[in-house]
Amino acid sequence: MAIETKCLSCIVCPLSCRLRAEIKDGKILSVSGNSCPRGEMYARNELTAPRRVFTSTVKIKNAFLPLLPVVSDGSLPKGKILDCALFLRSIEVSAPVRAGHVIVPDILGLGVNIVASRSMD
Amino acid sequence: MDKKAYDVAVIGGGPAGLAAAKAAAEAGAGKIAVIERDRELGGILQQCIHNGFGLRHFNEELTGPAYAERCLGLIKHLPGVCFYVDTMALAVQNDNTVVTSGPRGITAIKAGSVVLAMGCRERTRGAIRIAGTRPAGVFTAGAAQRMVNMEGVLPGNTAVILGSGDIGLIMARRLSIEGVRVMACLEIAPWSNGLTRNIVQCLDDYDIPLYLSHTISAIHGRDRVTGVTCVKVNEAFRPVAGSEFYLECDTVLLSVGLIPENELSRQMDLPLDPLTGGPVVDQNRQTAHTGVFAAGNVLHVHDLADFASEEGAIAGRAAALHSSGQLAAPPGVLPVIAGDGLRTVVPQLLSDPGGGENIRLFVRASRPREKVTLEAAAGGRVVFTRALPAARPSEMIVADLKTDRLPKTADHIVIRLT
Ligand SMILES: Cc1cc2nc3c(=O)[nH]c(=O)nc-3n(C[C@H](O)[C@H](O)[C@H](O)COP(=O)(O)OP(=O)(O)OC[C@H]3O[C@@H](n4cnc5c(N)ncnc54)[C@H](O)[C@@H]3O)c2cc1C
Numbered sequence: 399m400a401i402e403t404k405c406l407s408c409i410v411c412p413l414s415c416r417l418r419a420e421i422k423d424g425k426i427l428s429v430s431g432n433s434c435p436r437g438e439m440y441a442r443n444e445l446t447a448p449r450r451v452f453t454s455t456v457k458i459k460n461a462f463l464p465l466l467p468v469v470s471d472g473s474l475p476k477g478k479i480l481d482c483a484l485f486l487r488s489i490e491v492s493a494p495v496r497a498g499h500v501i502v503p504d505i506l507g508l509g510v511n512i513v514a515s516r517s518m519d
Numbered sequence: 520m521d522k523k524a525y526d527v528a529v530i531g532g533g534p535a536g537l538a539a540a541k542a543a544a545e546a547g548a549g550k551i552a553v554i555e556r557d558r559e560l561g562g563i564l565q566q567c568i569h570n571g572f573g574l575r576h577f578n579e580e581l582t583g584p585a586y587a588e589r590c591l592g593l594i595k596h597l598p599g600v601c602f603y604v605d606t607m608a609l610a611v612q613n614d615n616t617v618v619t620s621g622p623r624g625i626t627a628i629k630a631g632s633v634v635l636a637m638g639c640r641e642r643t644r645g646a647i648r649i650a651g652t653r654p655a656g657v658f659t660a661g662a663a664q665r666m667v668n669m670e671g672v673l674p675g676n677t678a679v680i681l682g683s684g685d686i687g688l689i690m691a692r693r694l695s696i697e698g699v700r701v702m703a704c705l706e707i708a709p710w711s712n713g714l715t716r717n718i719v720q721c722l723d724d725y726d727i728p729l730y731l732s733h734t735i736s737a738i739h740g741r742d743r744v745t746g747v748t749c750v751k752v753n754e755a756f757r758p759v760a761g762s763e764f765y766l767e768c769d770t771v772l773l774s775v776g777l778i779p780e781n782e783l784s785r786q787m788d789l790p791l792d793p794l795t796g797g798p799v800v801d802q803n804r805q806t807a808h809t810g811v812f813a814a815g816n817v818l819h820v821h822d823l824a825d826f827a828s829e830e831g832a833i834a835g836r837a838a839a840l841h842s843s844g845q846l847a848a849p850p851g852v853l854p855v856i857a858g859d860g861l862r863t864v865v866p867q868l869l870s871d872p873g874g875g876e877n878i879r880l881f882v883r884a885s886r887p888r889e890k891v892t893l894e895a896a897a898g899g900r901v902v903f904t905r906a907l908p909a910a911r912p913s914e915m916i917v918a919d920l921k922t923d924r925l926p927k928t929a930d931h932i933v934i935r936l937t
């Protein structure tokens with residue numbers, strides 16, 4: 399099979415380098431255009447199994463706001479984000495909460511935790 | 520009226536204001552007041568629940584609220600810093616007294632120096648005049664962001680986003696995650712105004728089409744929005760006849776730009792830069808009014824909170840030095856001009872440029888370009904060059920200029936892209 403080139407923008411940092419990946423038989427032969435090694439890693443992941451950090455909110459009781467912002471403590475498969483969001487709708491926590499507290503351990507068995515983005519009393 | 524005396528008064532408790540307070544304390548100011556109209560500190564960051572903050576300032580990718588908590592953690596314990604929340608600064612008088620209204624009534628805060636760090640606000644529909652009816656369901660993207668992320672209310676079921684600013688892009692993803700259908704994002708310019716990474720992870724990830732060179736020509740609906748007419752525009756931003764199409768929606772989000780919040784600056788008759796929308800300042804971020812400084816989004820719109828913090832620190836330090844009489848009075852000022860390829864430059868003035876100090880310049884390109892050189896010229900000589908892989912209006916360019924390179928005969932400095 400011929401070598402195929404795929405172009406994508408790196409989203410790891412705001413520099414947004416334009417990356418080119420050469421692919422043959424579904425295997426990534428090379429990545430170019432990146433200004434740092436994170437760009438190559440990104441292209442390899444993005445073309446095989448794209449992942450994203452996920453941010454959302456959960457309900458919170460006894461706090462001055464009705465919602466607590468939360469974030470995944472690592473990236474999770476892009477295709478699972480909407481499932482995670484749906485799951486978080488069933489969660490309610492109670493103040494006080496400290497930043498970094500685990501709100502949902504190992505969400506949907508994906509190996510990442512959902513943690514509080516901020517403290518709330 | 521209750522009266523209080525401080526060395527430095529900071530108006531606004533966002534990242535710029537908090538960094539200013541910290542830097543002022545480190546530069547020796549003994550008593551510092553931070554005045555914030557909201558019920559808590561942190562500024563706009565509290566509603567920006569997405570990640571992407573702090574890569575420069577904390578070497579770590581944080582969410583907005585986490586970034587705010589870090590900033591607060593750095594100053595909460597400082598003995599001389601006093602926080603006034605739920606307190607609005609109403610006016611800054613000629614002698615640098617800040618008149619405030621808060622839970623304890625009207626208080627006059629007399630300060631040696633004042634740092635303006637009021638942030639910015641969003642341009643509204645009125646500012647861009649869309650034709651059609653006036654139904655409910657039209658929001659600025661930032662107002663919708665506060666509703667969804669802090670108050671727990673969704674603005675509607677089906678949305679169209681006008682403008683590709685970062686807030687609009689971030690909200691396209693946020694609404695999609697919460698089950699709202701986002702039909703499209705329309706941008707009148709032939710390029711996006713948001714960061715490329717936000718186009719990828721907020722629009723492409725959710726299959727939301729981005730229509731460049733397009734705008735909304737009419738909003739429809741009687742009580743509630745029922746749809747919008749979209750149209751292609753030519754280079755002069757005029758509608759192209761026959762290109763109209765209709766999108767059904769019950770919500771329109773406007774992400775059409777931010778304007779520095781300068782009511783106080785205007786009351787004080789501070790000269791404003793028509794392009795940045797903020798006060799004209801020198802390298803210490805001192806405005807035309809001696810002892811009044813400005814930093815963050817009130818000065819010019821920042822895309823990264825990290826830079827707002829950095830600028831807050833510059834202003835806070837200088838404010839502390841001014842209040843203790845250590846900031847040399849400006850003997851002369853040298854205009855810094857945005858030349859070819861650039862839209863804005865901050866600072867717009869250099870005071871006492873003979874000192875050999877490093878001047879941090881924040882500039883913005885007027886249109887996207889690849890492989891350019893940023894250049895500073897003074898007295899007929901090029902005094903600084905730096906090659907850049909790309910320059911985009913949505914991404915601020917930061918450069919450091921050493922003043923000992925400036926020829927003595929220079930009467931202005933031009934910064935440009937070649
Ligand atoms: C939706 C959105 C997404 C963003 N995404 C990112 C991102 O991913 N990464 C990143 O690094 N940056 C991002 N930014 C940019 C960053 O958040 C801002 O540049 C930064 O918060 C500006 O800080 P500031 O202190 O100047 O203003 P603000 O944070 O707006 O703070 C100003 C404060 O002043 C207060 N105030 C105003 N007037 C008065 C008055 N008269 N009296 C008392 N208080 C007053 C306000 O209540 C407010 O708290 C984003 C911004 C927005 C809006």
Ligand code: SF4
Pocket residue numbers: 408409410411412413414415431432433434435436437438
């Ligand atoms: S390749 Fe490196 S420098 Fe370029 S955008 Fe990606 S992370 Fe940033």
